[in-house]
Amino acid sequence: MPNFKNLVTALFILTCTFIFAQQKEYREAKIDSLTFINTRKQLENVNTSLFEKRLFSKDSIRIPFGFLTPKDNQTGKKFPLIITFHNSTRIGNDNEKQLEPLAKIWLRDEIYANYQCYVVAPQFNKRSSNYVPTNDNHLTSKPSNEVSALLTLIENLQKEYPNIDKNRIYLIGYSMGASTAQNLLSLKPNKFAALVSVAAVPDFSNLKKIENKNIWLIHGDQDDENPYDGSVVFFDKLAKSKNLTFTTVRNLNHNTILSPFLTTDEIPQWLFAKEK
Numbered sequence: 001m002p003n004f005k006n007l008v009t010a011l012f013i014l015t016c017t018f019i020f021a022q023q024k025e026y027r028e029a030k031i032d033s034l035t036f037i038n039t040r041k042q043l044e045n046v047n048t049s050l051f052e053k054r055l056f057s058k059d060s061i062r063i064p065f066g067f068l069t070p071k072d073n074q075t076g077k078k079f080p081l082i083i084t085f086h087n088s089t090r091i092g093n094d095n096e097k098q099l100e101p102l103a104k105i106w107l108r109d110e111i112y113a114n115y116q117c118y119v120v121a122p123q124f125n126k127r128s129s130n131y132v133p134t135n136d137n138h139l140t141s142k143p144s145n146e147v148s149a150l151l152t153l154i155e156n157l158q159k160e161y162p163n164i165d166k167n168r169i170y171l172i173g174y175s176m177g178a179s180t181a182q183n184l185l186s187l188k189p190n191k192f193a194a195l196v197s198v199a200a201v202p203d204f205s206n207l208k209k210i211e212n213k214n215i216w217l218i219h220g221d222q223d224d225e226n227p228y229d230g231s232v233v234f235f236d237k238l239a240k241s242k243n244l245t246f247t248t249v250r251n252l253n254h255n256t257i258l259s260p261f262l263t264t265d266e267i268p269q270w271l272f273a274k275e276k
Contacts, residue, residue: 024235025247039259046104050112051121052097056153061146063153064095064123068106070116073163080117080168080193080272081157082106083150083184085177091124098123101262102174102198113266118164119155122150129179131201138233139226141201143183150189167276172196172267174258175226179203185210194274196267199257201226202234214243214274220252220262223266 051066064164070079084106086098103109103121129141131193158164169192173181185195186206194214219231228248235246249257261267 004121010172015175023239023242023245025245027247027249027260029249029252029260030255031252036259037264040101043101043104043262044105045207048099048104048107049251050107051099051103051119056122056149056156058149058152061149061275062093063091063127063146063149064098064100065153066095066103066119066121066123067157068117068119068121069161070118071112072116074226076163077164078165078168080090080170081164082117082119082172083154083181083272084119084121085128085171085173085180086121086123087173087175087177088127093123093125095123100177101258102172102177102267105262105267111265111268115265115272116163118157120176122153124180127176129176129183129201129203131179134204138230139201140205140230141179141183141203142181142205143150143187143203147180147183148187151191154191168193168272168274170194170196170271170274172198172271173200174198175200175254179226185213189213190276192199193276195272196271198253198261199223199226199229200231204234204237206274207237211241212243213241215241215245216270217244218249218257219247220254220257222248222251222253223257225254229255 051068054067056063084103086100090097098121106119128144131139134140155233171181178197182203186203189209196216198218217231219228238244
């Protein structure tokens with residue numbers, strides 16, 4: 001597993017501004033094409049064999065998923081559970097493509113050693129979230145039937161692995177996967193301790209119940225694929241929440257927004273500090 005410590009850090013977090021009790025944050029980033037390619041290439045070359053290939057079935061639903069166990073899976077020790085969701089380019093049933101960068105960061109040497117957890121990476125054979133217009137001309141995301149079925153998968157894993165910490169079950173996703181993560185939080189708010197949502201089309205369906213949840217929105221202000229203003233609206237609707245952080249990364253678009261977060265431990269560190 002390669003060491004990523006110095007690849008992009010110097011290009012990121014050039015400026016930060018916090019307002020509203022550090023809930024709203026602006027960062028400057030410049031990701032040149034070579035850095036972008038090298039970052040992705042290094043993660044693409046990570047050995048994913050530690051992810052066990054499994055299949056979840058419920059009625060007519062079949063969801064292949066990768067499953068990663070902690071490095072030191074000691075009896076009696078509690079570990080968080082991460083559910084990471086893929087974007088629409090990873091749709092399929094090969095149980096491999098869904099291991100995109102947000103799934104692979106947990107395999108980096110320093111993350112695997114220092115942020116030990118269970119990781120579930122489900123793969124959907126069709127869109128897990130669909131985008132529909134709202135009455136005020138924005139987009140919102142609606143989950144597929146497979147998304148709610150994942151609640152049963154999580155329950156099954158908790159029974160199989162009693163050392164999963166029920167107070168530290170986390171959701172993370174990029175693009176369609178971020179929308180799906182928001183969908184699942186909205187379906188069962190009390191199940192999850194925190195959510196990291198990168199470049200999502202938001203879910204406005206259950207705002208009252210999620211207003212105090214630990215949520216980190218990340219979006220590039222140049223994103224016109226999953227429009228940046230969707231996250232702005234989502235934040236504004238939940239702006240009274242002290243547990244909501246919205247990071248706007250200037251100069252990054254839909255394709256480049258992940259790059260600065262793949263070579264640091266910022267996402268694992270933020271998640272691991274959260275509990276229900």
